[in-house]
Amino acid sequence: MKPKLLIVEDDPNLGEILSEYLGLKGFETTLSRDGEEGERTFKNGDFDLCILDLMMPKKDGFSLAKEIRSMDDNTPIIFLTAKSMKQDIIKGFTIGADDYMTKPFSMEELLVRIQAILKRSTKKEVEEFPNPFTIGDLIYFYNENKLKTPKREITLTTKENELLKIFFENLNQTVVRSVALKRIWKDDSYFNARSMDVYIAKIRKYLADDPSLKILTIHGEGFKLVQVQ
Amino acid sequence: MKPKLLIVEDDPNLGEILSEYLGLKGFETTLSRDGEEGERTFKNGDFDLCILDLMMPKKDGFSLAKEIRSMDDNTPIIFLTAKSMKQDIIKGFTIGADDYMTKPFSMEELLVRIQAILKRSTKKEVEEFPNPFTIGDLIYFYNENKLKTPKREITLTTKENELLKIFFENLNQTVVRSVALKRIWKDDSYFNARSMDVYIAKIRKYLADDPSLKILTIHGEGFKLVQVQ
């Protein structure tokens, strides 16, 4: 499968060239024209790497990177910029960038840097979520939206499944409300938050089949799945 | 555990500076003076990342990188070079470099690039509070927001739990008001301080179940949990 790249670049000329060049080199590229379009595109796609221009209309590259990081702190980000200010570079990495290229840059160098980053992050993807994942008395099949308990076999809905996965991935750690909301609902509005509360209740009922598992409420913060005894 | 860096650099001046700077920033650094020494050092150590100069006596950076890759194709490599030739950069990445910095470069930029790479290749550990934590007649389960006393089992609210944890972490030491406020309430305003006082009262009632434990008020400073007899 071709790696999917999101390119967000307001200069139509550079955007086209990048998109075409990387397309020829075996990537599936999607081009957005400004920060806000880039954010919408990211939410609707499943990208392996993002290339963001820093100075753009509507939403600059730093802000967009922060949004992307809050939804998913894994997808690598490369910044493109005309500035070569040291402080900007450091700020970029602090937000969670993986690389930083100053215009004008060589297409070939960008390509090899993309490959270097993907080499690491796809290796990380090898340690995928275990399927099945066993915990206490439960057997959880993320891929099949299924949860087996000593009493029954539950077919999970999409939202239940994604939420449950986040809890298992963060066992004994707090899952922050806004982080889960951005990952699953792509947006933390009041009503989405209430919707999530409804799903928390559903999941609590499922997990009740194993008395050693409990979802605690961290008031004002989020929730924490803990395993006792 | 500190990440271990191998630095291979023939310029003694730059080598020392790098080693010292990165040492101050929380890394354990080992410095080698040429390619061959670098190779021996790599074989005997267990490094998380290598920083290699390109032009060195005995064995240049490219050759060393190839040796390293043939032993272990996982440890990240960053090249340092005076040249900024496009073809060299591309050759570096082809060998399996993860990043490439042209001299003169900013130490801070190198640092953030190292951190960006390590973020992908290592997992961070979480320092945990003992669970359960036993003191006097009490058994405290931070993870489960629970406190067991000889008389009863108390389910703590989030704020009670965080505050109690701070006291147990600082047994017989003064917990400064503003420190606790910033940790739990993220901000020490007048009203948050009053809110904390309310919680101090609640916790005092819980701890009263063990007469050997008392929270003393250090006027104008904070509070101190002491264990007597």
Add this chain to the structure above:
DNA sequence: GTTCCCATTTAACCATTTTTAACACACATT
């Protein structure tokens, strides 16, 4: 094209946690 089904969202109501307010008391300084 219509109907039905079911995942999801919205709404309403209730419970719990946290903050705010008010007043009483303690401590430090003069």
Add this chain to the structure above:
DNA sequence: AATGTGTGTTAAAAATGGTTAAATGGGAAC
């Protein structure tokens, strides 16, 4: 002792979360 500031305590107010059921809406089946 008088004053100002900090703390103890309680209760009410406000914010947040739990739960249930009805409304919505999109896709499958007819």
